Amino acid sequence: MPSDGGIEGVQTYGDLARDHTTDDVDYPQSPPVGGDHDPKWMDCTGTVYEQPLRNENAVHSMEHGAVWVTYTDAVSQTDIDALAAKIDGQPYSFMSPYPGQDSPIVLTAWGVQLGVDSAGDPRIDEFLTTYRAGPQTPEPGATCESGLMG
């Protein structure tokens, strides 16, 4: 079980499978926090995607140590821009819309997840600092380059 990093509200999940599969995977969390995944990862070199991603590719990026920032259409454009400014060009980070998730903004890394209501929540920076290429990474030293570009 990964550590919650002492950050209030972080949920932790252990015993996550990590086999490669080209099939669709039924993940119990939304967005998924880990599990079997596609052989190809999403580029996560601070990449801001405008469209929702395929879960199976995003999970592979988190196996490599990336933090995935997702948001619903309940989030204001101002907050989306603020989140994009935090993620764009930053190592081990990527961001995309995720319709239907429980919180307006969700931060996910392998086995850890935090929902917040606004881009100004100070726990966002704590989560990024703690988990980007953090100790929860199943494959330390893996890369975010040369992944799918959406």
Place this chain on the structure above:
Amino acid sequence: MKALTVAIAAVAALILGLVLGALLLGNETEPGDQSAEAGFARDMSVHHAQAVELAFIVRDRTDDPEVRAMAYDIINTQRAQIGMFSGWLQQWELPQTSVRPPMEWTDHGHSDAMMTSYDDMPGMASDADLQKLRDASGREAEILFLQLMIEHHKGGVEMAEAVLPLTEREEVTYLADTIVAGQQAEIATMEDMLAARNAL
């Protein structure tokens, strides 16, 4: 009674000295979260990662053995060095990344313009440059790769030279010195390769 007072004062002074010494030594042996060493390790990791990506792309875009060998060398050397940077940060018990601005460590907060994107670090190729390389092939890809990598190496040398006056950590000065010398040598080689393609 007077002897006892002197003895107590001596012991107190000794303890104070030990505590201060431990604090000073602690600062020297453990670079902090905003130290030049930590900033260099984090920023150089991002810089090296792009060199690895450029080199992988060109190996898919040309059959030229000389360019492919140079790319192979860069991939292995810089990927291994990324592991060293990451290992330092682990040893120093610091996070691998920071939400603070890139290159902040080079000026210790005296800069007027704060860098916001890692893409603005010295010598970094733009997303458009990367795409251009992916779309090129053969001689065109070789020339573009050499041009981008020469600029990238010049930036790498600049960053390694920036950390040298800011640290006395031997693992850092050792690796920074080898980056300066190694990348300068590769710049000269790549310029010869450009000249051989009438593109210098």
